[in-house]
Amino acid sequence: MALRYWLFKSEPGAYSYDDLANDGTAEWDGVRNYQARNLLRDDIKKGDGVLFYHSSTTNLAVIGTARVERSGYPDFTAWGTASEHPDSKSTPANPIWYMVDIRAEQRFPNPVSREAMKAASELGSMVLLKKGRLSVQPVTESEWQKICRMGGLT
């Protein structure tokens, strides 16, 4: 099974690439959107590449890469009332929401801004630019390579 590529959005005020780099590995919990859930549950596999994008900030950009450490498993943060994003309809017996674990990999020497992505003709069909609200989204291999090159990785 070939590796695939994804883009995860995060508000840096809530959880930044620095936070991920400090933590090493993070549980990508709290996604409460069915399209994104389906990707987390069915398609995002250990070893896949992740572009880490900062949203809702003055510096909209892909900051670096991460690697999927654990394929989809039930998002248990939906269960307890102590959770930051509870969903009483989701239970251990019938989980609704899923998450993966990711690990920080390489920070881009030059973060790739949204402006730069919009200006790059090869990136014109990126989901990020077409359907911006999806918080977990697929990226093609050529988009991955282009963005890594723009970011300054060899």
Add this chain to the structure above:
DNA sequence: GCCAACGTTGGC
């Protein structure tokens, strides 16, 4: 802070 896009909810 505004507003467009779009996902979800709920009445019928």
Add this chain to the structure above:
DNA sequence: GCCAACGTTGGC
């Protein structure tokens, strides 16, 4: 099952 109302996201 349709669709209007509503809420949220996120770029600007």
